[in-house]
Amino acid sequence: MLTPLLDRDTLDAAGLDRLIEHILSGGVHGLFILGTTGEGPSLSYRLRRELVDRTARQVAGRVPVLVGITDTAFVESVELARHSARAGADAVVLAPPYYMPEGPPELQEYLEHLLPELPLPLYLYNMPPLTKVPYQIETVRWAMDQPGVAGMKDSSGDMLYFNRVAALLGHRPEWTLLIGPEELLAQSMLAGGHGGVHGGANLFPRLYVALHEAVRAGDFERARDLQARVQQVAGRLYRVGRHPSAVIKGIKCAASCMGLCSDFLAEPFHRFREPERRVIQQALEELRAVVEA
Amino acid sequence: MLTPLLDRDTLDAAGLDRLIEHILSGGVHGLFILGTTGEGPSLSYRLRRELVDRTARQVAGRVPVLVGITDTAFVESVELARHSARAGADAVVLAPPYYMPEGPPELQEYLEHLLPELPLPLYLYNMPPLTKVPYQIETVRWAMDQPGVAGMKDSSGDMLYFNRVAALLGHRPEWTLLIGPEELLAQSMLAGGHGGVHGGANLFPRLYVALHEAVRAGDFERARDLQARVQQVAGRLYRVGRHPSAVIKGIKCAASCMGLCSDFLAEPFHRFREPERRVIQQALEELRAVVEA
């Protein structure tokens, strides 16, 4: 979920409530806040806590709320996890600390230290383009045996990796394996994945839910059709800028064009201005037919 | 400078004072805290502020104190800069926000927003292996024209880059250009660099000061000899472990073996245990002759 902002340290509270209702109305099964698309690492700790509080209050138990606690500082991750538990969130999500790259045994020992401090179930968040190191397959296998670890979101975009994790699920069937890139949702479920956590669901939640349901129902013809629509959303909205931030900028700009919330981005990034905003506006109009068909 | 720790959120205050006195006794010209070797990103904000306070008090103006404020969150960088000013520090040091990589214009706009908020002069900290993006040469040239930017520490290890920055110094002669990797100090000064910020100076400050003085005096024979000793320090102490953390672990372990401070490392890393500690201990004994000769 996006983090609607009025300025670098002020929530767009009304926009947040509207965005949450918009997403929930699409039938999603959970909300993940303070992830990459949520600009988690760019926000002050004060604002992160405020977002957790307000989201949990607004959602009010209708779906589980997962909170990103990824941080380079162990103490801050734990503190945010405790705050999340107090606020009524349901789980926390953690990518590897992302300043100096850890070796695999270092990362596992870090998790060994962290797990006893967490008051909520943990989802691993695999995001090597941004954290430099992945959770190695061996680390995932170990994590499956830890009672505090409930599942994983894999945003690597590497289906070879995803398939190897999926192949381990027989080992722990109640584990939840989710995929990040929405262009891969149907394929990931074919390999045994359970669903996805997708930026585009801020905008068109029903489309992603419908795709998920089609694959679950084994209706691959419909899945192929819906997945192609998702591909168009990604193709039109996520590649307007030239930098990796283009995805977040595109989604936030589109949410603003749709009247959901402000498009302010916390530094080091900034919102799309013209002509990018006009491109997004135009794309949205053309996507309407694609998404609603 | 290392950050001496008793545990993940407790300063080793006595060790810190001893370490500061040890380093200052070697004749260094400044102290840089909360950098990479100082485990800045691994520490809670509370502890970072405590370290700033205690270091500034102990140094008491004898040399300038520079504080690392690198952060993914703009608001937290500014807050730490303000705290540093209040505590009496002399400058702040900033690498690019290191979660999602910025494009060059994004990074420059980020600096444009940040500079007016900083109460102290800024040194750019170029560290692309850990921040993913460098300060592009064009960004450095622009920064040289900003009154709030006092200089740069280049830890890229890329002499082609360093030489290109050095070639710009004619443009702004009062700018300070420092190098990170101690194995490159003499070479960097040949190209016009002014000095270095080196992890090994936690242990053998006099050696690094002597090398600096030899190059400044144009005594290249002595410089070559002293640089070769520095190479031995690096070769024996920084490559004992297999992960990138080996450098910090080696320095902190050596500082502990020398009785300077605790070797506790904040997560996600941990101190050297046996047999690594024995290897460092042995290396230290053999280095004594090298360093003191």
Added chain:
Amino acid sequence: MLTPLLDRDTLDAAGLDRLIEHILSGGVHGLFILGTTGEGPSLSYRLRRELVDRTARQVAGRVPVLVGITDTAFVESVELARHSARAGADAVVLAPPYYMPEGPPELQEYLEHLLPELPLPLYLYNMPPLTKVPYQIETVRWAMDQPGVAGMKDSSGDMLYFNRVAALLGHRPEWTLLIGPEELLAQSMLAGGHGGVHGGANLFPRLYVALHEAVRAGDFERARDLQARVQQVAGRLYRVGRHPSAVIKGIKCAASCMGLCSDFLAEPFHRFREPERRVIQQALEELRAVVEA
């Protein structure tokens, strides 16, 4: 297809014939020689020509023969393409020249120069881990409009890329889009891919053909089961060594254990020795049940 060798410049001619018959007996739809698994770049030009001749003669038109002509030297690529046409091969396959990385317009201009010189249809071979540069989506779109380009093999392992190429197929339906990594065959076909070119088909051609047929028939339950078997083949045979060459070494060692051909590898690589060979032998025995069930 592997290139069976007796030594670095001598074909294992009997092994080659046996291997070809073994693969064809599995029902495959074509043979790709002198690719990565075929050690193309490690072989002398003389031996490459001999392999083309002998393979074309042995196959004798039963299935199409595709010849890898990837080279850093334009003249040598063209020469091998001409030789392939004379020998009766059906198409050539080309990855980007892989010494100095080309910019996208350079790579497209290279293809513009090359296509008129080729006497056979061309398949693009996307292999960025080894060639440094991919065929950009824009280059592929352009290539689809060139009459001399018949299709593409994507070995990037990047499903986001593959899906974007697949989305272009509506534009040129007779184009053939194949995937390299066998762990992704079913998923690639879900996105519109037509099939795969897989190292494991040297060993168990029937398994890969069966998987292909299951997906084409829309029998996703059977596809999932067969794909899981392929995953086991890859897991047991391709990760025994520690270097990227482990895949080729594993397949060639297994082919030798199965009595198909010699396991000699041309420099810079070398065959598995003990204990790796024993591991492969053991894996093969356990895979028999998996593959034949």
Added chain:
Amino acid sequence: MLTPLLDRDTLDAAGLDRLIEHILSGGVHGLFILGTTGEGPSLSYRLRRELVDRTARQVAGRVPVLVGITDTAFVESVELARHSARAGADAVVLAPPYYMPEGPPELQEYLEHLLPELPLPLYLYNMPPLTKVPYQIETVRWAMDQPGVAGMKDSSGDMLYFNRVAALLGHRPEWTLLIGPEELLAQSMLAGGHGGVHGGANLFPRLYVALHEAVRAGDFERARDLQARVQQVAGRLYRVGRHPSAVIKGIKCAASCMGLCSDFLAEPFHRFREPERRVIQQALEELRAVVEA
């Protein structure tokens, strides 16, 4: 040395002779042909042999001729080495085979197989940006003990690496250690390097020889001045294009503007056209004062 070409498979023979005489007149100590700047990998084997023959004949023993034999195919490297010996060349130069990356033990075993086949002394050519793998320090240390290995050219641009190799020279003082990037010549010699192999010496050989002599004479003031001029050559001529090929294109274009030889580049690259050629022409005019002062 550049390879002057009239078209992709035709030497510019007159240009070659002029270029050789121009370079030798500057006082250089050797010629390296068929390296990266010489477009070695882009040329047919026939043309490579012709170049070796003609260069050796034209140089006629005035300075040593070193021939690049880097290849992905062992047999072709050996064949070219033998041809070079017959033609009267003095040594061969070899980077790691550059298609599939070798693990360090694989690369060392490759050298073990290759050395007995070579009729001329070998220089290692470290070029990891193009070969993917470096010669590890351990491999270099091993190579220093092999009688057939005479030295190394390090084009990595990594001074930390270069310094570590230089520190091993005490072990084998007759070894020759050369640096590739001309911006690093003075600094490399400060660390113990013996000289450089520089693209810019095609154009201004006297400048590079003068810089080499200044450092050898310990005249660091003059060295700094000459090195700054070299920096200007590199800055003006090597960064006109946007792709890695910009360096070769710039040198070859400048050689053409100076009337030395044709600027034809073999595929996959092509010569600078307008407006790049005009930029190079303009830069050359402004560099004249810099180079000749």
